Amino acid sequence: MEQATKFKVQDKATGAFFNCASNQSLLVAMERTNPGLIKVGCRGGGCGLCKIRVVEGDYLTKAMSRKQVSVTEEAQGYALACRAYPRTNLMFEVVASSQQTD
């Protein structure tokens, strides 16, 4: 298989980062190389545990639960890391998910 391009994905608050290929979800790349930066739940866009806000850079997303990320939030850069794939280097913030707080 062709080697996919790797992008640098960085946590704005701590500066911690990991590298993520364009065909890899942010969450899976994080788990393999710098575990603990983002919480890991279902890895399927359902539970909301891995919610982040991308503040810099481009990415694609696969289907995410509307219950976890609304249309408005999606437009503001909120995403589920398990369903987001980088297109450039990214800067993100971890978001306390609704299910963690209740």
Added chain:
Amino acid sequence: MSKGVMRPGHIQIRVMDMDEAVCHYRDRMGLIETDRDASGRVYLKGWTEIDAYSVVLRQADEPGMDFMGFKVVSTEVMNQLKQELIEFGCQVEVIPAGELNDCGERVRFDSPTGHMFELYAEKKQTGKWGIHPKNPDAWPEELKGMRAQRFDHCLLYGDDLDGALDLFCKVLGFQLSEEVVDGELRVAQFISCSMKAHDLAWVRHPEKGKLHHASFYLETWGDVLRAADLISMHDMSLDIGPTRHGLTHGQTIYFFDPSGNRSEVFCGGDYTYPDHPVVTWDADQLGKAIFYHDRVLNERFLSVVT
């Protein structure tokens, strides 16, 4: 005592990408795809099941469970139970025959935990898949993936466990087989309408109507290990296992479908009869009750539901 509810008969699961979901349930878990309908729902079954299907996948923009259905012994029993559900105070709705392919009329009702359930008496019987009904061989050779045998039970998360227990035991004839108690408070309950240690279970949780997992039966511990191999071979999302539960003592592995709904395949486990006392676990032993070997809960067990 039994009031004519036989078994978990179906579950309708919401998925966000149908192709990915079919790959999970059919190609990885090894359920048999038996039908599709005009609204795009996909119907599947475990190969040992007699009825035409037990899993219905519906495309939606959030995951979770639409409803779980129980098969009852006859239409008379269904109608009798419908009256009792109304008297109990449930919101009851009759779903006409044919709304699900090859299924008769269904009586849908809500539980105090916010989940939707159904009773039905008629569904087309197509027999076990891949083996002859007469002089049947042990298993069909064409099975895929984990070769799941049947849809077995669900674990649900919700708030009013006492109300749900009342409903299922008093109205529908289930028995409480196992429980976890924190002093006076029952924080988990496992109920049965059969000899199985559970046909349905709940864990107490502030939010109503959540699905923790849908579970499918395998024959042996070797099959559970083989399922674990397949999860690695296909880079599927593993939750925990292979391990054993303290509650019911089943041998198990948890993983997630591509929309984040948790799946379980398991084998073994305890049995129950109407005269069996309730098996009780103390909440301070919850780790061991859920994951008998690790004896601690992973964080996901309590927080990740759909």
